[in-house]
Amino acid sequence: MKKVEFYESGFPYANIGELPGKLIVLEGNDGVGRSTQIEMLRQWLEEQGYGVSNTGLARSPLTQPGLDAAKAGHTIGRLTMNLFYATDFADRLENNIIPALSAGFYVLSDRYFFSIIARNVVRGADPNWARKVYGFALKPDIIFYLRADVPTLVRRVLKGRGFDYWESGMDVRFADNLYDSFCKYQGKLIGQFDQMAEEFGFVIIDANRSVEDIFSELKERTRELIDKG
Amino acid sequence: MLQPNPYEGKLIVVEGIDGSGKSTQIDLLNKWLQPIGRDVYFSEWNSSELVKSTTRVGKKTRSLTPTTFSLIHATDFAERWENIILPLLKAGVIVLADRYAFTAFARDVARGVDPIWVRNLYSFAFQPDIAFYFNIPLDVAVGRILASRAKIKYYEAGSDLGLSNDKVTSFRLFQGRIMEEYEKMISEFGFTVIDGNLPLQVKQREMRDIVTQKIL
Numbered sequence: 001m002k003k004v005e006f007y008e009s010g011f012p013y014a015n016i017g018e019l020p021g022k023l024i025v026l027e028g029n030d031g032v033g034r035s036t037q038i039e040m041l042r043q044w045l046e047e048q049g050y051g052v053s054n055t056g057l058a059r060s061p062l063t064q065p066g067l068d069a070a071k072a073g074h075t076i077g078r079l080t081m082n083l084f085y086a087t088d089f090a091d092r093l094e095n096n097i098i099p100a101l102s103a104g105f106y107v108l109s110d111r112y113f114f115s116i117i118a119r120n121v122v123r124g125a126d127p128n129w130a131r132k133v134y135g136f137a138l139k140p141d142i143i144f145y146l147r148a149d150v151p152t153l154v155r156r157v158l159k160g161r162g163f164d165y166w167e168s169g170m171d172v173r174f175a176d177n178l179y180d181s182f183c184k185y186q187g188k189l190i191g192q193f194d195q196m197a198e199e200f201g202f203v204i205i206d207a208n209r210s211v212e213d214i215f216s217e218l219k220e221r222t223r224e225l226i227d228k229g
Numbered sequence: 230m231l232q233p234n235p236y237e238g239k240l241i242v243v244e245g246i247d248g249s250g251k252s253t254q255i256d257l258l259n260k261w262l263q264p265i266g267r268d269v270y271f272s273e274w275n276s277s278e279l280v281k282s283t284t285r286v287g288k289k290t291r292s293l294t295p296t297t298f299s300l301i302h303a304t305d306f307a308e309r310w311e312n313i314i315l316p317l318l319k320a321g322v323i324v325l326a327d328r329y330a331f332t333a334f335a336r337d338v339a340r341g342v343d344p345i346w347v348r349n350l351y352s353f354a355f356q357p358d359i360a361f362y363f364n365i366p367l368d369v370a371v372g373r374i375l376a377s378r379a380k381i382k383y384y385e386a387g388s389d390l391g392l393s394n395d396k397v398t399s400f401r402l403f404q405g406r407i408m409e410e411y412e413k414m415i416s417e418f419g420f421t422v423i424d425g426n427l428p429l430q431v432k433q434r435e436m437r438d439i440v441t442q443k444i445l
Contacts, residue, residue: 013295013341062292062301066283076279077311079353083304087283090296132349136296 008135011094021051021101022225023138025112027193028146029186030167031157032207033214037146038108040215041222045106048226053100055092056110063088082120086133089113093138101138113137114200118192122185123172142225144218145193145202150183152208157182231330231418234355238318239444242329244411245363246404247385248370248377249425250432254363255327257433258440262323267445270317274328277308288384295340298384302333303350310354318355323444330354331362331414339406340390359443360418361436365425367408371401 004019024041026034042052058067067084076084100107113134121127148156157163163178165171169185170178197204203221207214234240241258243251255271262269275284284301287293293301317324330351337347374381375397383389386396387403415422421439423432 009343009346011294011296012343062287062290062297063283065286066280069279069282075312077307079307079311080279080304083300083307083350084280084283087297087300087304090294090300091292094294094296095292129349129352132346135343135346135349 005139006135007137007139008132010136010138014094016098017102019098019101021103021105021107022142023097023101023107023109023140024222024225025109025114025140025143026146027111027114027143027202028207029148029153029189029193030164031153031160031186032146032148033156033211034110034146036211037215037218038110040211041218042108044219045108045222051103051105053096053105053107054110055097055107057085057115058088060088060091060095062091078120078123078125082116082125082130082133085116086113089116089134090136093136098138109140112140112143114143114193114196114202118189118196121192122169122188142221143200143202144221145197145204146207146214147190147193147204148207150187150190153186154179154182231352231354231356234318234358236318237321239323239359240314240318240326240355240357241323241359241361241440241444242326242331242357243361243363244328244331244335244420245365245425246367246370246408246411248373249363249365250429251361251363252327253429254361254423254432254436255325258436259325261433261437262325262440268322269325270313270322271325271327272309272314274326274332275302275305277305279308280305288382291383291389293384293389295337295342295389298340298389299333299337299342299347299350302337303347306330306333306351306354326357329357329360331360331411331418331420334414335407335410338410339403340387356418359439360420361439362411362415362420362422363425364422367401367405369425371404374400 004016026038028034038054045052058064063084097107117130120130163182168178168182170181173181174184175181205214205217243255245251259269259271280301287297287301314324333347333351338344381396381400386400388396388399392402393399414420423435
């Protein structure tokens with residue numbers, strides 16, 4: 001079992017013992033297929049006999065009502081938004097993820113703080129400030145970065161639920177229509193993820209391929225992680 | 230280190246442990262500045278409408294950890310900063326704040342978060358033009374709070390830290406820790422120290438003199 005590691009100071013007041021579970025993160029753009037892959041990974045892990053717990057951004061009971069209200073009103077500034085998401089993230093980390101890991105669960109996280117940083121930096125936040133905010137975060141056992149080109153993202157989003165105001169970056173209006181704004185915004189996010197890939201050691205998975213191909217690589221890498229113990 | 234305020238507006242803050250008399254004093258300052266024709270705005274800690282629901286849920290369910298406690302207060306501050314305080318400073322207004330980032334630096338570190346981490350959270354905020362710190366013996370402040378309140382609340386007493394099963398003892402220990410953090414900040418952030426033992430009117434006169442010299 002490896003030592004528990006945080007990016008910076010972690011939670012100095014908390015006595016976190018060993019964490020026998022594994023934290024597996026799937027990162028990547030809107031429409032890249034994270035949730036589909038997480039569901040498949042979950043089923044596969046459960047078949048192998050592992051306990052699995054899911055988590056994702058903005059799912060904490062603490063911040064959900066406030067975040068929904070903030071997004072509905074569109075009056076929220078970028079610092080406020082970033083800190084609100086950080087609150088949500090910390091709440092889930094301390095109250096769900098760490099307890100689950102400590103009970104031996106495999107935690108599948110649909111995004112981690114990397115997406116939050118990418119979104120905020122694209123909107124003008126100081127990249128260094130944003131990283132330090134998440135200095136309390138636990139280092140995942142593996143971070144998969146599902147990387148797809150913008151045209152692939154467009155096809156997936158339009159065949160699915162359609163363009164969304166926030167996913168198109170319309171709050172910053174990269175263009176006067178959803179399609180162009182979506183393309184520019186998602187392109188900038190890819191730029192941020194690419195930068196972080198090296199910095200945080202992402203495992204890059206080519207997500208321009210079919211769902212099955214992506215999954216078989218994810219499964220392979222996850223198996224390696226399990227074998228490493 | 231906080232960045233200097235580059236705008237025409239001025240920022241005056243009061244800091245100190247609970248019961249140190251800061252709210253009374255900033256209220257009097259406000260009541261003095263308004264009639265002499267100064268454009269003044271008063272902002273209170275923990276008062277963002279947007280963040281209120283979250284803080285309420287967290288406190289009620291007692292699910293806040295030192296980190297989320299710290300982050301939720303930073304969110305509250307950021308909301309007021311982006312939407313009110315910063316625009317008013319740009320517009321040339323004198324902003325009076327009852328508690329500021331220093332409250333977080335004192336209280337959150339007393340709860341156990343990393344001092345450098347919490348300072349980074351607030352690094353977008355300006356160094357106030359004047360930061361009054363009310364220095365008062367712990368027992369006097371605690372005595373005042375106990376005499377004026379029917380009940381000390383859970384987080385207020387620092388009960389989440391498990392310092393003592395007795396709420397009053399916990400409150401006293403927690404306030405003591407907060408005070409130690411404030412004392413370290415006197416030189417770090419150049420606090421203007423007001424002797425809390427002085428009579429109320431004397432403290433106010435001293436503050437008005439300082440404001441006149443530095444700002445008006």
